[in-house]
Amino acid sequence: MEIKAAVTAEKGKPFSVEQVQLEDPKEGEVLVKIVASGTCHTDMIARDQEYPVPLPAVLGHEGAGVVKKVGDGVRSVAEGDHVVLSFSYCGGCKSCLTGHPYACENFFELNFVGDSPNPPRRIRRNGEYLTTFFGQSSFGTYALAGERNVVKVDREVDLSLLGPLGCGIQTGAGAVLNTLKPQAGSSFACFGCGAVGLSALMAARAIGCTPIIAIDIHDNRLRLAEELGANHTVNGKDQDAVKVIRELTGKGVDHSVETTGVASVLKQAVESLTFMGKAAVIGAPPIGTTVELDINDVLVQEKTITGVVEGDSVPQIFIPQLITLYKQGKFPFDRLIR
Amino acid sequence: MEIKAAVTAEKGKPFSVEQVQLEDPKEGEVLVKIVASGTCHTDMIARDQEYPVPLPAVLGHEGAGVVKKVGDGVRSVAEGDHVVLSFSYCGGCKSCLTGHPYACENFFELNFVGDSPNPPRRIRRNGEYLTTFFGQSSFGTYALAGERNVVKVDREVDLSLLGPLGCGIQTGAGAVLNTLKPQAGSSFACFGCGAVGLSALMAARAIGCTPIIAIDIHDNRLRLAEELGANHTVNGKDQDAVKVIRELTGKGVDHSVETTGVASVLKQAVESLTFMGKAAVIGAPPIGTTVELDINDVLVQEKTITGVVEGDSVPQIFIPQLITLYKQGKFPFDRLIR
Amino acid sequence: MEIKAAVTAEKGKPFSVEQVQLEDPKEGEVLVKIVASGTCHTDMIARDQEYPVPLPAVLGHEGAGVVKKVGDGVRSVAEGDHVVLSFSYCGGCKSCLTGHPYACENFFELNFVGDSPNPPRRIRRNGEYLTTFFGQSSFGTYALAGERNVVKVDREVDLSLLGPLGCGIQTGAGAVLNTLKPQAGSSFACFGCGAVGLSALMAARAIGCTPIIAIDIHDNRLRLAEELGANHTVNGKDQDAVKVIRELTGKGVDHSVETTGVASVLKQAVESLTFMGKAAVIGAPPIGTTVELDINDVLVQEKTITGVVEGDSVPQIFIPQLITLYKQGKFPFDRLIR
Amino acid sequence: MEIKAAVTAEKGKPFSVEQVQLEDPKEGEVLVKIVASGTCHTDMIARDQEYPVPLPAVLGHEGAGVVKKVGDGVRSVAEGDHVVLSFSYCGGCKSCLTGHPYACENFFELNFVGDSPNPPRRIRRNGEYLTTFFGQSSFGTYALAGERNVVKVDREVDLSLLGPLGCGIQTGAGAVLNTLKPQAGSSFACFGCGAVGLSALMAARAIGCTPIIAIDIHDNRLRLAEELGANHTVNGKDQDAVKVIRELTGKGVDHSVETTGVASVLKQAVESLTFMGKAAVIGAPPIGTTVELDINDVLVQEKTITGVVEGDSVPQIFIPQLITLYKQGKFPFDRLIR
């Protein structure tokens, strides 16, 4: 079918909206009319070729919309369903088979290179195939996704808000709820107060972390962090976050998340931990970036550092949970969406 | 009482055996006649003041012996019991109260500075108090330890072998059995084949890890690793361990332990992991040493790095378990002791 | 010293307040002036000899008060501290050493028989020793407790409210926060809405469980459950709880707690679980009571049933956490105390 | 195609080998030439209609064979591969999506009723469709299975041995390696020494459990248990297993598995646990059978009872692990196959 899509043709250039051809859903595929699509840092990384996505491509990986047609064998959604689009995974590697699709061994190829069978390249412009991004390419009027990319959601919630649940918001919230799993009453530091960081912060708030300390270099973000539940805020431009965290907590925080992708901030996120504390590495810097960690600091205090992709979420399970928390007023992610 | 002890008086100098005075066991203390004491890297670190142990001191932290006298309130051991001496912990901090004494918030002060009440300085030389090391100072004919330092052991096993169970051997074996807990059939890489590394390797073997890959720069150690169960060995002087591990395993190993305290080796221990792999940081470099890690490597593959002190062992539980495995022929740690 | 205490002299009889003699705190003991003491089912069980507590005894195991004097070696509290008194544990068994004092192998002897050294019988009436209960015997003007029984608490909170944190409230809340650890957004059923059940319910609410279903046979308790966060209530006299829960949740609840000690209710708590659901057994029936469970129901749906004593709490860690949640308005346990 | 298969036409009657018609593999299906098929208790249960499998049916659920043809979209196996056939699961329910296919919410319908699309009924006899069992119906010369049922295995191992890995052997071994995960050196009791029980016992041996206590009512099975690693055996006809276990272990065993499906034996498997011990319920009795458990025994000692289906195995991951252990001599399951 003929659709309009935002085509990214060259490194760092703005995309141009063009007429392109989308193929019909094959076995296991779902055609979605896009209602809204979030934009996150990962789209920028792809556009700027910090991650080598083959261009030209149609980006967009936080789509929300309505199912228009399903291919053979699709059972989890049907025409008319409201859906959020999330990441692709292969379903057959060790990570996928054991319930960890976010650590899919084929994640990079499926989501960034777009050359897999689930779905492969399905968008053409003047006969030339364009790269599919995150198995969806949601910057278009319609998107063709695999069944594994598609999450059926509650029709009572405004669909135009839900796209970012498919990536940025589940990434932050999941790092807390799925990975770190803090005990109620344990302490938490959030490095970076963009959408991902604040999603982590709201999740920490929802399950009773205290104190919650938010770190950023923009005062307006810190004010929002406070409104969303931070007990303390630190402007990293003016203050030494590690020092402030130690003053506030005594020995450091039980859990931290690093969402900025800045190596020196990750260093702080580790240094600010207490004994047996855990840091979640969420923010992706340019490929090749390294962090320098003090070995004895990690060793002697038994700290743990762990990478977290997509919030360790199984989207079909986790996104409906987040929507439930939202409806209860415990996870006001709409505050993050202008 | 009058005893003989090896006194370390100056940085980097050999100790001298001298006549010193040991006090009587107070409430909660145990007097042990030392039968044998292991020596590990940590004694050297203390002697060389890489860790600031106040000198003069009596070092030694892998003692084994026979209980001669117990102070009031001691219930877990009695005169005549065979015991291994292990590390000190406070018993009252959050880590201790929740069953993680190896992450005691007062570990450094209790084990390296020796100025705590459990026991405090109890050895004198010409009236001057000497620093107690690891709550035991086992380089003497007798040692005075706290009840928490003392582990009652099976009398049927040769006591002169058991000292290193109190530190080096439990450190390596515990990192596997208590921390990483590999599934039978999962892959394992051991960086460094000294006593700690080979203890980890034997533990991995005992619970069915495969393949087991041993890395060192000494061929004789690698031969011993092979005899103890390594399926493959890599001499890091000649070969790129990360490359070899990838060739052997496809995507990398599920678990690795770093026992050398060399930053570049730790880097390899992390790089050689597969998706969702875990690296245990065991080897202690000089204070201030840093490691440089590739952030995307940790993030995208969801790797975990964790510090492990004393093998995450509760000595009173874990040392008897190791002795049981030894008696079954599954943990031949006597092979490590010349 | 001379104190007044409520002495229970005979099975099933009311206690009588009498003048008794309390000894001085020895090594490791703490003298507490009692400000308030909760009463829970366990006191009744002891009085009625369902559990064989040797009489005469001074009962009371949910004391709160102010430290008046400490014995030698006590470090965690000092004169003037506000404290809650909790259960006794030996500190030396496998459970205690690994951070699970609530599963102390000597729990029964220490808490119900009172004949242990920590502390032993320390109260006399006319020269005859009375049984100490839960290492405290808080139904008196003063109590003598072991350091392990004593939890220092925030002075800003009304001390007269805090006694029940030492047993009933930590039991319910801990079964949720320490044992079941439900994911935010998972479902929860609370069988029995007394203080223990409602504490579990408030904890489930605090960490985002939904829906929360409360079951009891008293409408007034169900109304309170609703005020404290239940989404649905079921009066077990009028309705089949298992059926209602299946109607509300589809396949059953993820987690349930049984707090009534009634075998048929425990059966329901297991039957109402979904696949891989977990039931916490909290309520203690008379010794010898059995429950009849359908084996295939447990097997095929991979259900788990687990006993939980004292909420799997390390009181020194958990009670301050509960007070923090209370101060944030997330755990209004004062609603349970008239 | 025309094949020969063992048709079960009536309750309790022996099957008859007949000529039947097998359809071609559709999308996602795999045609396997059967080399061998194990028989386990579950086939008998189906034949005897203790579980209501619609008859006529072709039973058999432990097939091993060679792939002859694959349908569209099948990627994990190809013609000529050696495969083991295991259970069916839906891939889309909460259990499946989170990596727990053995707790699939559609397990019963898929494996026992055979009326699902993956694959549906695909065998005919004189035009009439026969029920497919466990998505395979391996009692035939060929079987048609879904890709999720099929596990590619090492060609170096004798294929005719491998069928039981797909059910009975993974069930026993997995209950230990995937569910209970005993610490090396912890104690283990195996109730029932058939193929499932002895698989559990061998797994416990492979990872260093000790002591291992085997219970059965047949001396020849107990002798085999001893050869495979039991430290002690108990003939339940002559001795009280709970009493013997307490004598051998002091407080009871850390882990037990119940493989007989007899309620009174399950009761023993729970009673013989120590503090914080765990019992795995594996044996399936006739539908409706109940077990009577002492509530205080479970509560006070914090015991856990949990149902385990198919050894909590993801067959594609676990069966190759078992084959690796077999090749190392640590899991001699061929001893179970006459």
Ligand SMILES: [Zn+2]
């Ligand atoms: Zn995958």
Ligand SMILES: [Zn+2]
């Ligand atoms: Zn994104």
Ligand SMILES: [Zn+2]
């Ligand atoms: Zn401590």
Ligand SMILES: [Zn+2]
């Ligand atoms: Zn050492």
Ligand SMILES: [Zn+2]
């Ligand atoms: Zn204990």
Ligand SMILES: [Zn+2]
């Ligand atoms: Zn109570």
Ligand SMILES: [Zn+2]
């Ligand atoms: Zn399923």
Ligand SMILES: [Zn+2]
């Ligand atoms: Zn079977």
